[in-house]
Every structure is written in structure tokens, then in C-alpha cells.
Amino acid sequence: MVEKQFKVTDKAGIHARPAAMLVSVANKFVSDVNLDYGGKNVNLKSILGVMSLGIGHGETFKLNASGADEQDAINELAKTLKTEGLAE
Amino acid sequence: MSLLKGIAASSGIAIAKAYCLVEPDLSFSKKKIEDSATEVARFQSALATSKSELEAIRDVAEKELGADDAAIFNAHVLVLTDPELIGPIEEKIKTDQVNAEFALKEMSDMFITMFEQMDNAYMQERAADIRDVTKRLLSHLLGVKIVNPSMISEEVVVIAEDLTPSDTAQLNRQFVKGFTTDIGGRTSHSAIMARSLEIPAVVGTQESTKLIQDGDLVIVDGLNGEIHINPSAEVVADYKNKQQQFEQQKVEWAKLVNEKTITADGHQVELAANIGTPEDLVGVVNNGGEAVGLYRTEFLYMGKDQLPTEEEQFEAYKKVLQGMAGKPVVVRTLDIGGDKELSYLQLPEEMNPFLGFRAIRLCLEEQDIFRTQLRALLRASTFGNLKIMFPMIATLGEFRQAKAILEEEKQELLAAGTEIAEHIEVGIMVEIPSTAVQADVFAKEVDFFSIGTNDLIQYTFAADRMNERVSYLYQPYNPAILRLVKMVIDAAHKEGKWAGMCGEMAGDEIAVPLLIGLGLDEFSMSATSILPARAQIKKLKKSDMVELVNEALQMGTAEEVVQAVKERTGL
Numbered sequence: 317m318v319e320k321q322f323k324v325t326d327k328a329g330i331h332a333r334p335a336a337m338l339v340s341v342a343n344k345f346v347s348d349v350n351l352d353y354g355g356k357n358v359n360l361k362s363i364l365g366v367m368s369l370g371i372g373h374g375e376t377f378k379l380n381a382s383g384a385d386e387q388d389a390i391n392e393l394a395k396t397l398k399t400e401g402l403a404e
Numbered sequence: 405m406s407l408l409k410g411i412a413a414s415s416g417i418a419i420a421k422a423y424c425l426v427e428p429d430l431s432f433s434k435k436k437i438e439d440s441a442t443e444v445a446r447f448q449s450a451l452a453t454s455k456s457e458l459e460a461i462r463d464v465a466e467k468e469l470g471a472d473d474a475a476i477f478n479a480h481v482l483v484l485t486d487p488e489l490i491g492p493i494e495e496k497i498k499t500d501q502v503n504a505e506f507a508l509k510e511m512s513d514m515f516i517t518m519f520e521q522m523d524n525a526y527m528q529e530r531a532a533d534i535r536d537v538t539k540r541l542l543s544h545l546l547g548v549k550i551v552n553p554s555m556i557s558e559e560v561v562v563i564a565e566d567l568t569p570s571d572t573a574q575l576n577r578q579f580v581k582g583f584t585t586d587i588g589g590r591t592s593h594s595a596i597m598a599r600s601l602e603i604p605a606v607v608g609t610q611e612s613t614k615l616i617q618d619g620d621l622v623i624v625d626g627l628n629g630e631i632h633i634n635p636s637a638e639v640v641a642d643y644k645n646k647q648q649q650f651e652q653q654k655v656e657w658a659k660l661v662n663e664k665t666i667t668a669d670g671h672q673v674e675l676a677a678n679i680g681t682p683e684d685l686v687g688v689v690n691n692g693g694e695a696v697g698l699y700r701t702e703f704l705y706m707g708k709d710q711l712p713t714e715e716e717q718f719e720a721y722k723k724v725l726q727g728m729a730g731k732p733v734v735v736r737t738l739d740i741g742g743d744k745e746l747s748y749l750q751l752p753e754e755m756n757p758f759l760g761f762r763a764i765r766l767c768l769e770e771q772d773i774f775r776t777q778l779r780a781l782l783r784a785s786t787f788g789n790l791k792i793m794f795p796m797i798a799t800l801g802e803f804r805q806a807k808a809i810l811e812e813e814k815q816e817l818l819a820a821g822t823e824i825a826e827h828i829e830v831g832i833m834v835e836i837p838s839t840a841v842q843a844d845v846f847a848k849e850v851d852f853f854s855i856g857t858n859d860l861i862q863y864t865f866a867a868d869r870m871n872e873r874v875s876y877l878y879q880p881y882n883p884a885i886l887r888l889v890k891m892v893i894d895a896a897h898k899e900g901k902w903a904g905m906c907g908e909m910a911g912d913e914i915a916v917p918l919l920i921g922l923g924l925d926e927f928s929m930s931a932t933s934i935l936p937a938r939a940q941i942k943k944l945k946k947s948d949m950v951e952l953v954n955e956a957l958q959m960g961t962a963e964e965v966v967q968a969v970k971e972r973t974g975l
Contacts, residue, residue, distance in 0.1 A: 328710045328748070331526060332533070336479040343485070362488035363479060364515050364534070370527050 317382040318390045322403040329372040334402045339363045341396050347383025349393070360393075377403075410609035412629035413590055414598035415932070417647040418582025419640065422620045423560035425571070426613050428548045430539060435503040443497050447504035450544035455484045457540065461552065464576075476533070483537045489515065505545050512538040525750045526709060556580060561622045565613050567594040577601060582624035584612040584631055589875060590908055598626075599930040600684055606631055608872075657935035661692035665938045667920060671946040675938055676732070676928040678906055682723040687931035692938065695732040697854065697928020698793075698906035699724055701777065702740050710748050711773060717780035725788025732789045734854065734904070734928070736833065737777055737806075739795040741766040758859075758868060763796035768805055778813045785825035793854055797832040797839055800846060807849075833906075835859035840888040843895035853896050854928070855889055857907030864888065880909045881969075882962040886918060890957065893923050904928055911937050914969050920944055921953030948972065 324330060330338075342349045342360040349360040353375070358365035360379065371377055381389040397403040437443045462477035483489065489511060496507040512534055519531040543550035553562065556576045562583040564571065572594065575583075582604040588594055589608055598605035604626030606612075616622060616633055623632040623643050627650070632639055666672045676697030677688040688696060704712045704720055712720075725733055740746055741762030749770075754760040767774035781792060794806045807830055817824060834840050835856035843853065857880060862869045864884060867877035879885065889905070896903035904926030909915045911929030916937055919927065927937065952972045956965045969975065 331709055332479045332530060333475045333709065336475065336482050339482050340478070359488055362486045363482040364486050365488050367527070367530055368515075368518060368522075370522055370524055 317380055318386045319378060319380040320390050320394060321376060321378050322394075322397055323376045324371055324373055324403045326400075326402045327373050329370070329375070330366065330402065332367060334400065335363055335366040337396060337400060337402075338393065339366060341393055342389065344392075345381070345383070345385045345389040347381045347386045347389050349379065349381045349389055351377055351379055353377040406615065406633045408584075408609050408612060408615060408631040408633065410584065410606040410612070410629050410631060411588075411590055411595075412626050413588075413592075413595035413607040414601075414603060414605040415626045415650075416582070416602070416604035417626065417643055417650055418561050418604045418622075418624040419643055419647065420559045420561045420581045420622065422563050422616045422618060422622045423551075423556060423580075424613060424616065424618045425551050425553060425562055425564040425567075428543055428550055430542045430546060430548060432503070432505040432542070432546060434506045437497065437501045437503055440498045440501055443504050444494050446545065447493065447497065447508070450504070450541050451484055451490070453544050454537070454540045455481060457552075458484065458537075461555070464555070480533060480537050483534060484541075505542060508538060508541055508545070525747050529747050553580075561624050563612050563616045563622070566592075567597070572597045572601075577603075582626065584609050584616075584622075584624055586610055586613050587872070589869070589872075589878070592870075596930070599932055600680065600687060602687070602932050654935075657939055660935050660938045660942075661690075663692070663938065665694070665941050667941055667944050667946045667949075669945045669947055671920070673920070673924065673941065674732075674904075674926040675934045675941075676734070676904070676906075676926055677931040677934060678928050679724070679931075682720055682727065684931070685724060685727040688728075691931040691934045693731075693931055693934055695734070695926065695928075696724065696728055697732075697734050697904055697910075697926055699733060699735045701736060701738055702744060705738060705740060705746055706744070708748070711776070714776045714780045714783075717777060718783050721781055721784035721790075722787045725784055725790055728788055730789055732791055734791045734793050734831070734852075734906075735781060736793045736795050737764070737781075738767055738773065739763045758862065764794050764802055764806060765796065767794075768802065768809075771809065774806075774809060775813055778810050779817065782810075782814055782817055782824050782828075783822060785828055786823050790825060791829040791831060791852065793831045793833055793852075795833045795856070796835060796859075797846075798836045799838065800842070800849070803832055803846065803849065834892050835863065837864050837888065840892050843892045844898065847895040847899040847901055850901065852901055853892050853903045854926075855892055855903065855905040855907065857885070857889075857905060857909035860888065860907075861885060861909075879962045880912065880915055881918070881956075881965040883957055883959050883965060886922070886953065886957055886965070889919070889924075890922050890953075893925075896925075897923065902926060913937075913940055913975060914966055916940055917944055917949050917969055917973050918953045918956060918965070920946055921949030921951075921956075944973065 351358050351360050353369050353371055379393055458477055458481045462474050465474035465477055493507045493511045497504055515534050516531045520528055553571055553575050556579045559579050559581050562580055565586045567585055585594055585607045586609055595607050604624050606624055606629050620634050623635055665675045674694045676695035677693035678698040679696055680700045680703040797803050829851035831850050831852035833856045834853050861878055861880055865877040867874040869878055893903040902925040905924055906928035910927040911933030956968055959965050
């Protein structure tokens, strides 16, 4: 399992559009990808799950992936979060 | 064949088949299912159909509205593939042996409740996204047609209960020849949109959605507010004639595009246009607008999930100023709050939104928002002839405070070496009686007035203009309104300032003669009203109109005023 921590840099937090972007990226991989935030753990391939967390500006969350392409999944998600100015 | 009356909201005549934009009946009951595998397959097929539909809508929206506004449909597509939603639904069909409709409703309701209970208004609104997707899925499960304005592909007249801004944005303008709504008046959002799109429209018909069936042949007469349903061949021929005449009149009006607006006895006024977005400039130029009298900047803030940046605003203002090539552009600072909500601002709901925390009141409190807008405006000022106008000013104190903030931002930008236009006129909207009554005092400090009649009328008669039961109190021609307007114009002229009017009244053929008589300097209206107004003004004599309005000011009722205008001008 690969794990990485992020801090939200987008002022609006992880709202619908970024959530859709993350889910689309996660869907490209066969690995299970999960998001840990505030004691809750949700499937990153579920847009409702991600949105239901309502992660705001300045908050930290953890992504973890396990499966055949776990490293690639985390790398690409990290890249998306950074280039979209969502989190670092 | 039958005839329906409504309010003429946008001129022109449309003859086409009806496209009924009505909510489908999606009721169903819980059923016990023996063969759950078949039921799951039925659900999956509804999923697939919905998905391909939503993808098509997303593609159309991307083309029409741009990737940003289309992004929400991407989220909808993802909901359809969400394992946390789809998995449990299929599970429920199998273990509980229930029909797909019921399983779907149970699961989506769970998510809807969860989002609704979140303490963030933006997240609460996401419940609507799930509802939307659920509705689409249900319609396919039940085999009911779901309407979708973006997919219209033949010439139609849209029949709706009401059209929201997002409905209107989705209309395929190439094919929508006209529309009717059950509710609304001349100043409702859909009516204003219809005029800016130059689509004939009749609003406030009360029962058009009940009486008109999909596919009926419909004539929408936006000139006198009539709707003919399945008319006889004779009526159709008659209207084709009228349509032609209207087109011809438009050709006549078009000849006035580059002319000045001068009365028969040589008094010149300025005819300006109200716009909402830089895209509206095309209509202003095509219709011979001499200025932009009202740029409603709130459209930059609406339909988004965050505030527009200074840069975004700067680009929009620059575009408008450049587009008008040196002609005056009056930009109204953010007029939001109360009834016009921005979900990301999370403003509390109010008992009386029209009397509440809105417009300049909000801007003076939330100064970050206000200052960002003012900076963007100041930076754009070198690209044309900018005038800044504050909405909903009720007291001189508010105006002074707003002006001081503007001055602070100006000094800061200048100190940073930013170029700003040498002279920018700063004015106010007069839409609250307190300001009209004190216009003589205001006139010493403002550069101009623009009378906002829709609100001024509502506040003067204490009647909510959205409430149909008191709609009879929307009385632009009432002598009380004429007296207030006169106070404002006279006060401006005494100080050597100008007075304009932005609001439906400025382009109204009954009001125009009265306003000419009162000495109004600038008339700002829907772009499509400019040429007819110019044609009308060219035939009037100012001296006659002064006499007319002096009589009108002494009259008792709006009806008497209308009668006098008609007699004097032959309308």
C-alpha cells in the first residue's frame, strides 16, 4: 500500500469540480484508492463519497492506494492536485 | 383551436410546434420482484442510457457555455458510475427482491438527506445534483420522456411553467423561435432574457402548460401577448403576414441605427442599452445603442461556485469598454443578496429579501468583494469611457462611504504605478424613495443619477413585484412615480448633472413621451427597444410633451395618465 498526505490549497476546498477530477483520475487505475479525512475513510472512485466529506481550505487528508498500479495512482493524483492548485 | 392571453414580454411573432418543458410524472410503487437478475439488467440499461445522454448534454454545454460551466455535467456522469451508489442499489434489488425504481429511490434519498444535512450551503445544493441524476434514471426505468432544452433540434416554441436562468442558458438559440411561461411579468428574469435574445415571448399566461400539448402548432404574438393554439389555416396566414410586416418594420427601424435621437423640435437625448454580459454588446451595436446605461455585473458572480477573481472581472470590463469604443459605459457595482442568492456567500435567508441585506449594503459590509470589483474597474478604466454606479443607495452616508472606498483603491493603485482614467464619473441608482426625496442634496455630490424604476415602483407602492396578487400596484405611470422622477431630474439639472433611467419604463412607449417631457437625459433599455424608441422620439415635440407631463403630474390615477398620453400622441 502506498500512502501520501496532502494539504488543501484551493480556497474553495474540495467541491464538486475538483472531486469529479479526482474521481476521474482514480478511475483510470485498477488499484483500490481511498481517502482518509477526519477519521472517515471513503472510496476515491465514489464522487458522492468524496463530496460528502466537504474538505475545506487548509485541511489535511491522506490518500492511499493498494493494488497493481498503486504507485502510479498516487503519483498521478498528486500531480493532478498540484497542477490544479487544489492541494500539495 | 383556442386563444390564450398573457403579458407581451418580448416583441415579434413566432409560429412553430410546441415543445413542452414540463416536469414528467415519475411516480411508482414498491413491487416484489421474482427475477432479480432481470431487474438488475433493467437498471443497468437505464444507467447506460442516462450516461450516454448526460455525456451528450455535457458536450453540447461545453460548446455553448464553455468547459467551466459544463463541468457540473461531468460530476453527474460520475454519479452514475459511483460504486457507493450503484453497488448498494443492485445489492438491494437482489437481497430485498424489490423493483429497481424503489431501490434507486431508497439509496439516492439517503445521499440526498446526507447532503442536505451538511452545514455548508454549497454542499446542501449538491443534493440537487443527485436529485437531477435520480430523476433521469427514473424516467428511463419508467419509460417516461424527460425534457431537455439543450437537445432541441428542430424549430419550436418552448412552453414552460417558468424558465430559470439555467434553463434559458441551455436553450438552443438556433431552434427556439419563441417561448411562453405560466408565471412571471414583464420584468421577470425570463422576460428580460427573451428581449436580450430577441426571441418573441409571452409570459404570465397562467395555464399555457395545461392547455398546450407537445407538438401542437402554436403562434406566439409577443406584440400583444396572445397565444394561438392549433390555429386555423386562415389565422396562420394572417400571422405570417403580420410576421412579415414586423420584419419590414424592423428594416425601417434599422435605418435609424446610426442616427442621433432628436425630437421633432430639436431636443437631443441619449438612448443606451442594459447589458448583462460582454456578449450582449453585439445587440447594443446592432441596435444603435449610444451607450451602455446599465451593465449588470452580477452575472459575473452568478452560476459559479466561487467569487470571480479581479483578473476575470478586469477582462470582462475591459471587453465591454473596448467594445463600446469610447462611448459611455455605466457599470453598476455588485447588486446581489436578498432574492438574488450566491450560494458560495452563504447568506442567511431573510424574511423580506427586497428590504434586506443586498446590493451596496452587502458591499459596504463585505468590503473584500467590493474592493476587488472596484480595483478591476479602475484598472479597466483606461480602455474606454467608464462611469461607476452604486445600486440601492438609501442615504447620503452610504454614498460617501462607497465613494471613499473607491478613492482609497484608486490612490493605492496609483501609488503602485497603475494607470487609471483621468476622470471617472461616479453616480448612484435612485430606486429608494428616500434618495429621490433628497435628490437635491445628493445632486451636489454625485456626478449623475440613474433611476431604477422596477425597484422604485415596488418601494414607493410597498408592493413586492414578484407577488402576483399585488401586481396591480406595479404602476409606472402613476403620478406618484412621475413626481418622484421629476424631483430627481430637476435636482440633477439644477446642479448641472445628468439624469438617466434604467429599467423597463425607459423603453416603454407610454412612458417615453412623459420622460421626454420631464427632461430625462439618458434612456437605458433592452437593446431591442432602442430603435422603436428612437423612431417614436423623432416624431414627438418636446414642448408638447412638457405640457402633457405637467397635466399628468396633476392627475389622480395611472389610467388617466395613460389615457392622456394616448390622446396626445396617437398611440
